[in-house]
Amino acid sequence: MTINAPRGTVDILPKDAKKWQFVENTIKNVCNRFNYEEIRTPVFEHTELFQRGVGDSTDIVQKEMYTFEDRGGRSLTLRPEGTAPVTRAYVQNKLHGSPVQPAKLYYFGQMFRYERPQAGRMRQLNQFGAEVLGSANPAVDAEVIGLAMMCYQELGLRDLKLVINSLGDNESRKNYRNALIEHFTPHKNELCSDCQTRLTQNPLRILDCKTDRNHPAIQTAPSMLDYLNRESKLYFDQVKEYLTMMDIPFTVDKNLVRGLDYYNHTAFEIMSEAEGFGAITTLCGGGRYNGLVEELGGPNTPGIGFGLGLERLLLALEAEKIELPVTEELDCYFIAVGEEAEKQAVRLTYELRKQGIQIDKDYQDRKMKGQFKAADRLHAKFVLILGDEELNNQVINVKSMQTGEQKEIPIPEMVHYMNEMLQGGKA
Incomplete structure (x- = not known):
């Protein structure tokens, strides 16, 4: 169910x-x-x-x-x-x-x-x-x-x-309350059941009634301003x-x-x-x-x-057709290919997050093509690619999703480089 x-x-x-x-x-x-x-x-x-x-x-x-x-x-x-x-x-x-x-x-x-x-x-x-x-x-x-x-x-x-x-x-409100009771009492039976109760409990609430809002007695009721x-x-x-x-x-x-x-x-x-x-x-x-x-x-x-x-x-x-300036962008998406690259991706993703960078990665064992599609859906600005070749050379391939440009960055320089790119630097 x-x-x-x-x-x-x-x-x-x-x-x-x-x-x-x-x-x-x-x-x-x-x-x-x-x-x-x-x-x-x-x-x-x-x-x-x-x-x-x-x-x-x-x-x-x-x-x-x-x-x-x-x-x-x-x-x-x-x-x-x-x-x-x-x-x-x-x-x-x-x-x-x-x-x-x-x-x-x-x-x-x-x-x-x-x-x-x-x-x-x-x-x-x-x-x-x-x-x-x-x-x-x-x-x-x-x-x-x-x-x-x-x-x-x-x-x-x-x-x-x-x-x-x-x-x-309190004095003004009391005087106005008495004036409303005097005004509405002749019309009591014409009012809804709630307003009939309000007449003795809190007659000001009659003015706020959704049922009787168009009743002539409400339209001609005395003004609070006259009793201040x-x-x-x-x-x-x-x-x-x-x-x-x-x-x-x-x-x-x-x-x-x-x-x-x-x-x-x-x-x-x-x-x-x-x-x-x-x-x-x-x-x-x-x-x-x-x-x-x-x-x-x-x-x-x-x-x-x-x-x-x-x-x-x-x-x-x-x-008013106002679009709030909220973004659906992601700073980076990490693509790892291979068992060892996946292990390093877990470590590096966490390290980048500790340094204030917004990043996500694949957790569904998708092929590289599927991971790129995921990066697109998340509107990632950059994709970080790590495979066997990159691991051997201790670099990460950084691709700008806006320009398509790619650059190999040494792993120890990764955090500094990404912070620079995300702050408006050029690849």
């Missing part, structure tokens, strides 16, 4: 892995320029972390988490998002006590959500995220947004749209001013609330406007989450961050 990968998961094969590596390395380079450091958290956490951190009323907690009991009867959950685990690690390891503040962190990780699989949205998804903990400065909000934008731009994406909103502080108090308005104005100074265009969307309970003040999404990208255009989402550290047992610590899906990033690159 053939066993396939579970629904909603995919294998990243070697032909695609180099693209992933290029994307990840590009993002790591951007993070380094912004002085963000990598953090790695467990793939599974105590379920309570997401119930308290993400919020009981969210779709993630109610419908999408992979939760199980371990042999000790503890409820554990495969992480569905990255902010709560990073915040938990920040509290548990007392990073708030470090003299270097704020803590500027980034992560790459696999997330798990039980939802209907579609292009770029898998049940096991790969996510990059960044979090800044320890600063309530609006300039940090602009920096985090700028980091996300630069990651996309460094990879060549141009058809991007940044959408921002403010959810205000003076401090929240000033904060949002400063964020917008910084983005303008950084030459990052943005659009304000009063209905942008994001799907997690911990957000307050700045919320944002980055979308692809590339033709043919699809109906779901969001590439990245994030925002400020002051209060989450306290909720998880830490001191009063402001935070802001985002998460972006790598699968959707790669789809956006395809939509």
Whole structure:
């Protein structure tokens, strides 16, 4: 019986892995320029972390988490998002006590959500995220947004749209919550069952509903911006001013609330406007989450961050027809003919690898013609040929696959010669 990968998961094969590596390395380079450091958290956490951190009323907690009991009867959950685990690690390891503040962190990780699989949205998804903990400065909000934008731009994406909103502080959010309850209550029976529950639990989530998105009541809902108090308005104005100074265009969307309970003040999404990208255009989402550290047992610590899906990033690159500069070339391929030559090939191949040269050899006992074909398939730049005659003369025949030129090189000079050729020397 053939066993396939579970629904909603995919294998990243070697032909695609180099693209992933290029994307990840590009993002790591951007993070380094912004002085963000990598953090790695467990793939599974105590379920309570997401119930308290993400919020009981969210779709993630109610419908999408992979939760199980371990042999000790503890409820554990495969992480569905990255902010709560990073915040938990920040509290548990007392990073708030470090003299270097704020803590500027980034992560790459696999997330798990039980939802209907579609292009770029898998049940096991790969996510990059960044979090800044320890600063309530609006300039940090602009920096985090700028980091996300630069990651996309460094990879060549141009058809991007940044959408921002403010959810205000606790006072503003409370006033807005009451206004939404008053607005939606007359329409309660017209809303989907989820939104009827959200009306009392978290009415802001109604604005984010995929089922009722076109309902007239949502279109005419009051704007969060009208309920911001003076401090929240000033904060949002400063964020917008910084983005303008950084030459990052943005659009304000009063209905942008994001799907997690911990957000307050700045919320944002980055979308692809590339033709043919699809109906779901969001590439990245994030925002400020002051209060989450306290909720998880830490001191009063402001935070802001985002998460972006790598699968959707790669789809956006395809939509904009961007070819990543990944190569399929191999530096050298070693062809050995004869039993003694094969023994020497094993030794010399390992020696060349120790010196930093990328090289492979035949392991299927193919004839010389078959080995040359293998070198072609691997796009080898040079072929090193060793047979009985070369062994007697203590040389290796080096052939350039680009020019066809061949040259005999003494074995003791092999490493130096190949390094010179691979760095642009002439045979």
